[in-house]
Amino acid sequence: MNWTWFHRFGSPPHFFRIAGKMVPWFAWLAGIAAVAGLVGGLALAPPDYQQGEGYRIIFVHVPAAVLSTMAYAVMASAAGVGLIWRMNVAHAVAASCAAVGAWFTLVALATGSLWGRPMWGTYWEWDPRLTSELVLLFLYLGYMGLRGAIDDTARADRASAVLALVGVINLPIIHYSVDWWNSLHQGHTLLKFGKASMPPSMLVPLLLMMLAFTLYFAAILLVRARGEVLRRERNARWISEAIGERP
Amino acid sequence: MMHWLNMGGYWPFVWPSYLITLFALALNIYLARRSLAAAKSEARRRAQAQRSEA
Numbered sequence: 284m285n286w287t288w289f290h291r292f293g294s295p296p297h298f299f300r301i302a303g304k305m306v307p308w309f310a311w312l313a314g315i316a317a318v319a320g321l322v323g324g325l326a327l328a329p330p331d332y333q334q335g336e337g338y339r340i341i342f343v344h345v346p347a348a349v350l351s352t353m354a355y356a357v358m359a360s361a362a363g364v365g366l367i368w369r370m371n372v373a374h375a376v377a378a379s380c381a382a383v384g385a386w387f388t389l390v391a392l393a394t395g396s397l398w399g400r401p402m403w404g405t406y407w408e409w410d411p412r413l414t415s416e417l418v419l420l421f422l423y424l425g426y427m428g429l430r431g432a433i434d435d436t437a438r439a440d441r442a443s444a445v446l447a448l449v450g451v452i453n454l455p456i457i458h459y460s461v462d463w464w465n466s467l468h469q470g471h472t473l474l475k476f477g478k479a480s481m482p483p484s485m486l487v488p489l490l491l492m493m494l495a496f497t498l499y500f501a502a503i504l505l506v507r508a509r510g511e512v513l514r515r516e517r518n519a520r521w522i523s524e525a526i527g528e529r530p
Numbered sequence: 531m532m533h534w535l536n537m538g539g540y541w542p543f544v545w546p547s548y549l550i551t552l553f554a555l556a557l558n559i560y561l562a563r564r565s566l567a568a569a570k571s572e573a574r575r576r577a578q579a580q581r582s583e584a
Contacts, residue, residue, distance in 0.1 A: 326534070336538035343551040383558055390554045394547040401543050499555065506562040510569035523577040526570050 293370045295512050296521040302505040309505070313498035316491050323488030331485075340398040342488060346496035348391035351419060352454050354384030354500060358426070359451045362444035371515055372508075374440040377447060378430060379507035383500060385423035392416055403467050411460035412468035415453060422450040436515065 291297050324342035331338035358380035365373035395413065396406045407413065426443050433439035461470050471480065481489070516522055537544040 330538065335540065337540035337543060339537065339540075339544050340547045343547055347551060382561070386554045386558055390551050393550050397543045397547045397550075401540055503558050503562045506566050510562075510566035513566075513569035513573050517573060517576060522573050523580075526573050526577070 293368070293372050295372055295516045295519065296525060298372045299509055299512050299525050302509050306502050306505050306509075309498045309502035313495045313502060316495035316498060320488045320491030320495055323484075323491060328485045328488055334402060337398070337401050340394055341485075342492045344391060344394040344398055345489060346493045347387050347394060348416065349493055350496045350500050351384060351388040351391050351416065352457055353497070354380050354387055354504075355419060355422070355447075355450065356454060357504070358384060359447045362440075362447040365440060366444040366448075372512060374444070375511035375515055376504065376508045377444065378440075379504055379511050381423050381427045381430075383503050383507070385420060385427070387496075387500075388416060388420040388423060392420065399467075408467050410467045411464040412457065412466055415457040415460050418453055419450075419457060422446075422453060426450070 292301070320342060325339060328339070330336050358377050361373045361377035361380065364370055365377060392413070395416075399408070400406050426446055429446055430439045430443045433442060460466060461468055513522065513526075535541060535545075
């Protein structure tokens with residue numbers, strides 16, 4: 284297998300240039316998918332036979348919850364790559380994931396809480412799914428706190444990478460918590476026994492919103508990572524050319 | 531329209547969920563752009579300082 288692309292992407296000037304070209308594409312596609320998903324979810328999808336119109340929170344809650352774990356998986360993978368291959372760009376990507384992931388987690392918790400009040404009769408319950416999602420928020424905050432506490436970037440990269448990798452254990456706990464324990468939280472949203480758990484009129488807008496959130500995450504991550512790469516490479520000669528300043 | 535906004539009586543839960551999400555997404559765009567702009571501005575300042583030293 285040819286790994287040239289992998290090593291080229293690990294080159295800071297190459298990453299900075301390619302990421303800059305990719306951001307507008309991700310952002311526009313995210314906007315288009317979000318508009319289509321919102322129209323489908325808020326106007327075209329029928330009410331749920333049990334939850335009525337209240338279920339429409341699903342179109343923001345589920346994408347935020349999925350992205351909260353996806354962002355952590357990307358962060359831990361990038362941290363692992365940075366740790367093993369000593370790739371500076373990978374550490375920059377990992378560091379850029381944390382804040383966005385923490386926001387997705389906070390949104391998932393807040394919208395889940397607002398959904399729980401009319402359906403369960405409470406804003407919060409120490410349920411396995413909710414508790415493990417809260418632990419995810421603390422992992423993000425811990426990761427950012429650890430990075431902020433260490434002045435030396437290389438040491439901060441290594442220490443936070445280890446924390447990110449240890450925290451991966453929480454991802455299967457979040458995913459399977461509704462299977463492993465008795466839970467107030469509903470089961471898997473997309474698939475149940477290998478089949479779609481909702482009709483296409485609800486599933487399509489939900490998938491569009493998940494696509495929109497994923498593309499949004501990619502765009503925000505790349506913008507943050509470009510800034511992080513600039514800060515890390517501040518003494519490199521390619522910087523002047525990349526930002527339009529003649530050396 | 532009012533019927534749609536009412537969300538079957540669930541509007542106090544549905545619309546705040548969308549507003550919180552919109553706020554978080556907009557804030558993240560602002561923070562990411564500000565972070566990149568600050569890094570670029572710092573890099574420009576360094577480049578200009580190096581040029582004047584040379």
